[in-house]
Amino acid sequence: MAGEPTKPKSAGDVASARAEAREGGPLPETRRSASEDIAAFVAKARAMSPHAAGAKGRLVFALDATMSRQPTWDMACALQADMFREAASLGSLDIRLVYYRGFNECRATGWISDSAQLARLMGKIDCQGGNTQIGKVLSEARREAVASGVRAVVFVGDAMEESVDDLCAKAGELGLLKVPLFMFQEGQDATAEQAFREIARLTGGAWCRFDPGAAAQLRELLRAAAAYAAGGREALLRLSKTTSGAAALIGQMK
Template sequence: MKHPPNPSTCRSQLSDRSAPLPDVKSSSSSDIAAFVAKARSMSPHSAGGHGRLMFALDATMSRQPTWDMACALQADMFREAVGIGSLDIRLVYYRGLNECRSSGWISDSAKLARLMSTIDCRGGNSQIGKVLSHARSEAVASGIKAVVFVGDAMEEPVDDLCAKAGELGLLKVPVFMFQEGHDAIAEQAFREIARLTGGAWCRFDPGAASQLRELLRAAAAYAAGGREALQRLSTTVTSATRLLGQMKLAP
């Protein structure tokens, strides 16, 4: 059994790799209008382009086996982007009592694997709202193409999450909600977040590495090359077809 380091030690170890995310309130209508105007001025996906993907994971205590699995599979996202364009990934995770952190942009799978290997899971409630707020900020600041979230629970006011998801929908940033297990409350919220953002919801079985690998590959293809790249992948990868079938609003 892992014994987590004390908080001060953990902050020191991660200070050069990740930073805490602040609480972010929902935007006013004028803020959203400004966000949308800036987002519309950004260049769309193009072949050989530069994609940016936010990779967000629930790192609460129940998630350790899946965290280790995601660590092993993350390189597949970078490999999928080869031939489409380049891909940068920003790792976001939450755990413990109100801890939610974000890494810098990472373009190398080995570097991301090293970072993930330093992080252990800790008990706590979900903080999906912070993930969505951070994604909204990054949509304007760095032009992220998509968000991937991997989790198994939702313990927040669902209307608040839907409001944040709606803002991402206006910015045309789809969120791929990948749910482990069969929690009904989580499924209802995850499906609605995906719908409001023009993304997609998919379930994978606990410990099913092959299912999660396909889902991550499909999300990476979209981030690097947009819908066209996802359509090409769908000819060989079933999960890509499932995502496409739900993405009614994404560009």
């Protein structure tokens, strides 16, 4: 009630909050945007310079961390430093890790600019069984795009167990904000491919498949996404002349 004193936090509460900040906190609940929200998104997107000189690139790095994904999670942990190295030649890069696993658990870290810090954080996270939560990833990406600017989103996964129409509505909002999604699919699941391709199309991004356990393929794709986040389409175009991963992405982007 109004006027009542705030109950002081216990030492346990404080410790829990600090641990959550280190390893990624739960995503806030978000409501579906109304037409006025979308209008505001478009206005802000038009006012923003997506690759202004000297600006840091911001990339949302989203991973499916359900049980089947442990080998790929470990591989992504080893390869994420390549994203920072690729971006370093163009400027700089901040990464926000978003992951889902288990029963209704979806978390996001703060913005990270150091590959060693991101590797340490990822190393503490184990995969757990559960359904996909791609909708929450898209909502978080939209929220960050409006709040602080996001140049691109990378998603790595092998399945889709949600309403594809709901996901496409969220993807369309990111498309209005000019935030492309790079949907990197592991394996051959046809349902996932159909959804991932459409999400990529609606955001002006790209879809690409890589083979299970194929570190070299995933490395090229992550480097290409980082190049775009740090230097825009021109940087991706330059990289496409030397790597097949970048060429596969630039060929799909609007």
